[in-house]
Amino acid sequence: MDKKWSKLPWHCVTQEFAEKKRPVIIEDACSSWPASSRWSLTALEERFRHIDFKVGKTDKGKNIQLKMKYFVDYCRHQQDDSPLYLFETKMDDTSAMRHLLDDFEMPDLFPHDWLALMNHDARPPHRWWCIGPKRSGTTVHTDPLGTAAWNAVTHGVKRWVLFEPSTPKRIAKAKDVVQKGEDTEAIMYFDFLLPRLKDAYPDVRSYEGLQHPGDIIFVPGDWWHGVLNLEDCVAVTQNYCGPDNFDSVWCRARKDREKVAYLWWRNMRKFAPRLYERALELNSRDGFRMRHMRGAGEKLDDSADSSSDSSSSDSTSDDAEDLTVDGLQAILDPGVKLGLTERKRSVPMADGEAFTSATWRRRYDSADMPSCV
Numbered sequence: 001m002d003k004k005w006s007k008l009p010w011h012c013v014t015q016e017f018a019e020k021k022r023p024v025i026i027e028d029a030c031s032s033w034p035a036s037s038r039w040s041l042t043a044l045e046e047r048f049r050h051i052d053f054k055v056g057k058t059d060k061g062k063n064i065q066l067k068m069k070y071f072v073d074y075c076r077h078q079q080d081d082s083p084l085y086l087f088e089t090k091m092d093d094t095s096a097m098r099h100l101l102d103d104f105e106m107p108d109l110f111p112h113d114w115l116a117l118m119n120h121d122a123r124p125p126h127r128w129w130c131i132g133p134k135r136s137g138t139t140v141h142t143d144p145l146g147t148a149a150w151n152a153v154t155h156g157v158k159r160w161v162l163f164e165p166s167t168p169k170r171i172a173k174a175k176d177v178v179q180k181g182e183d184t185e186a187i188m189y190f191d192f193l194l195p196r197l198k199d200a201y202p203d204v205r206s207y208e209g210l211q212h213p214g215d216i217i218f219v220p221g222d223w224w225h226g227v228l229n230l231e232d233c234v235a236v237t238q239n240y241c242g243p244d245n246f247d248s249v250w251c252r253a254r255k256d257r258e259k260v261a262y263l264w265w266r267n268m269r270k271f272a273p274r275l276y277e278r279a280l281e282l283n284s285r286d287g288f289r290m291r292h293m294r295g296a297g298e299k300l301d302d303s304a305d306s307s308s309d310s311s312s313s314d315s316t317s318d319d320a321e322d323l324t325v326d327g328l329q330a331i332l333d334p335g336v337k338l339g340l341t342e343r344k345r346s347v348p349m350a351d352g353e354a355f356t357s358a359t360w361r362r363r364y365d366s367a368d369m370p371s372c373v
């Protein structure tokens with residue numbers, strides 16, 4: 001990151017960073033969350049003692065679950081190079097984890113969540129609660145469907161590196177500088193591969209920064225990013241689609257997650273006509289025919305989108321129900337705010353306000369649509 005910002009008027013973050021797709025660390029943006037005190041390892045150890053959380057995957061891709069008391073003990077004593085990392089997405093289950101949602105709120109800076117306009121069961125995971133012991137981290141990657149992300153740290157320090165979307169994958173992932181027998185785990189990447197990368201490609205810009213407790217980082221869609229937890233870290237992160245990235249997320253979703261996109265599109269038609277029209281515009285601009293418009297056996301035309309991947313991983317059922325007004329309210333129940341485009345300029349909405357499809361529509365339709373991406 002070029003700079004760290006604090007005391008920046010909130011709309012500047014939107015204008016200068018989200019809309020321009022530039023990364024930024026906003027200092028002191030979530031220090032007042034209850035999570036600042038409730039998410040210390042000691043507090044969590046007590047609170048979730050016997051609850052199982054997902055802390056990794058086996059080589060065969062099966063989830064590894066651990067009770068919080070064992071995981072915290074592991075964090076305190078581990079000296080691994082590739083430590084377990086608690087990454088839990090089931091925060092709105094009807095379980096003890098649901099209470100985690102009382103500990104934070106959607107940051108006012110990133111109030112959009114247009115993918116919420118989808119039946120909950122059909123929606124791909126988009127929010128994670130993360131506890132990473134020191135030396136754990138996330139290898140360099142881009143986030144799904146071109147979504148942007150905010151990541152809020154309540155405890156510990158994270159070291160970040162980001163590369164612009166135009167950076168070739170091979171370079172960002174250090175494929176050319178990794179030597180035989182070496183891995184690309186976060187600790188290896190930051191200690192050895194990144195310095196080599198900078199020597200080998202002096203013209204490639206890397207954006208680096210430290211994120212302290214209370215800081216929120218904004219990661220624009222399609223940016224490569226990797227993280228090393230310098231201390232035991234607790235954070236919450238959410239991927240979103242909003243006015244700054246709707247066009248690109250829609251174009252990716254319609255080809256990579258066809259069934260999800262169809263459901264999303266049907267709910268847009270019902271609750272957010274302007275988004276629906278924008279999606280139609282993008283489809284006709286690119287000559288893209290969604291699956292329900294294609295004849296039986298007619299394949300997705302790759303030429304409509306040159307970087308097309310297979311959509312075979314899309315396990316969503318076409319029979320999934322559309323969202324109802326009640327369903328819409330249920331999304332809002334967990335206590336996470338789905339904010340307005342411009343809270344301060346819009347009529348403030350009280351927490352727990354009953355949402356009708358009309359108010360929902362206002363929220364979506366008050367958004368400024370970006371020009372074509």
Ligand SMILES: O=C(O)CCC(=O)C(=O)O
Pocket residue numbers: 128130132137138143151158225227235237
């Ligand atoms: O905090 C981290 O380890 C990074 C998380 C991240 O980038 C992701 O979940 O996509």
Ligand SMILES: [Fe+2]
Pocket residue numbers: 141142143149225
């Ligand atoms: Fe990510």
